[in-house]
Amino acid sequence: SQQGEEDPQALSIQEGENATMNCSYKTSINNLQWYRQNSGRGLVHLILIRSNEREKHSGRLRVTLDTSKKSSSLLITASRAADTASYFCATDDSGGYQKVTFGTGTKLQVIP
Amino acid sequence: EPEVTQTPSHQVTQMGQEVILRCVPISNHLYFYWYRQILGQKVEFLVSFYNNEISEKSEIFDDQFSVERPDGSNFTLKIRSTKLEDSAMYFCASRPWEGQETQYFGPGTRLLVL
Numbered sequence: 001s002q003q004g005e006e007d008p009q010a011l012s013i014q015e016g017e018n019a020t021m022n023c024s025y026k027t028s029i030n031n032l033q034w035y036r037q038n039s040g041r042g043l044v045h046l047i048l049i050r051s052n053e054r055e056k057h058s059g060r061l062r063v064t065l066d067t068s069k070k071s072s073s074l075l076i077t078a079s080r081a082a083d084t085a086s087y088f089c090a091t092d093d094s095g096g097y098q099k100v101t102f103g104t105g106t107k108l109q110v111i112p
Numbered sequence: 113e114p115e116v117t118q119t120p121s122h123q124v125t126q127m128g129q130e131v132i133l134r135c136v137p138i139s140n141h142l143y144f145y146w147y148r149q150i151l152g153q154k155v156e157f158l159v160s161f162y163n164n165e166i167s168e169k170s171e172i173f174d175d176q177f178s179v180e181r182p183d184g185s186n187f188t189l190k191i192r193s194t195k196l197e198d199s200a201m202y203f204c205a206s207r208p209w210e211g212q213e214t215q216y217f218g219p220g221t222r223l224l225v226l
Contacts, residue, residue, distance in 0.1 A: 033215075041219065041220070042218060043203060045215070045216065045217070105154065
């Protein structure tokens with residue numbers, strides 16, 4: 001079974017609109033992180049939310065975490081063309097050396 | 113701002129050849145990782161490394177793979193005899209210390225095995 005599943009798999013919006021991506025996971029976690037990946041490039045860390053937190057903000061990003069439903073959402077407000085990328089959630093469930101397990105990703109396209 | 117760096121950015125090799133992928137983690141970090149991403153698929157954990165030894169490894173990380181921190185700055189991933197299915201983007205990551213959970217990823221090495 002997959003630890004992290006994002007939906008939707010792909011999302012296309014107009015510039016200025018908000019984009020919401022969801023992530024579900026299966027095991028208990030220490031924290032959940034969101035990463036961005038531009039096409040064929042490296043992973044950029046966006047935000048980390050700990051298991052005892054419910055919401056976190058960073059600039060135009062808002063992340064929520066519902067541990068009872070084992071789900072998280074990433075909201076990007078007032079999207080820009082430069083936000084076009086794939087977005088992955090990654091869960092830290094090991095409690096040891098803290099490898100993260102990545103989800104399948106949401107491919108976001110922001111149309112200018 | 114310090115970054116994780118990886119070399120080479122691209123590598124093409126013949127099946128059966130050995131490859132070494134190199135990473136320079138951020139200098140005061142203590143935990144090191146390798147992940148890979150096969151084209152179009154999710155990023156998969158390979159191995160974690162702490163205190164000069166492997167701390168955890170996945171099923172993918174079989175006897176063909178090894179890691180080393182030879183000189184206190186570089187962190188290498190060696191694939192002894194590459195297979196076609198080893199073609200992927202390989203990411204190195206590092207993390208500062210216990211309690212600081214954010215992992216910082218390098219730009220990746222794209223490996224193509226022919």
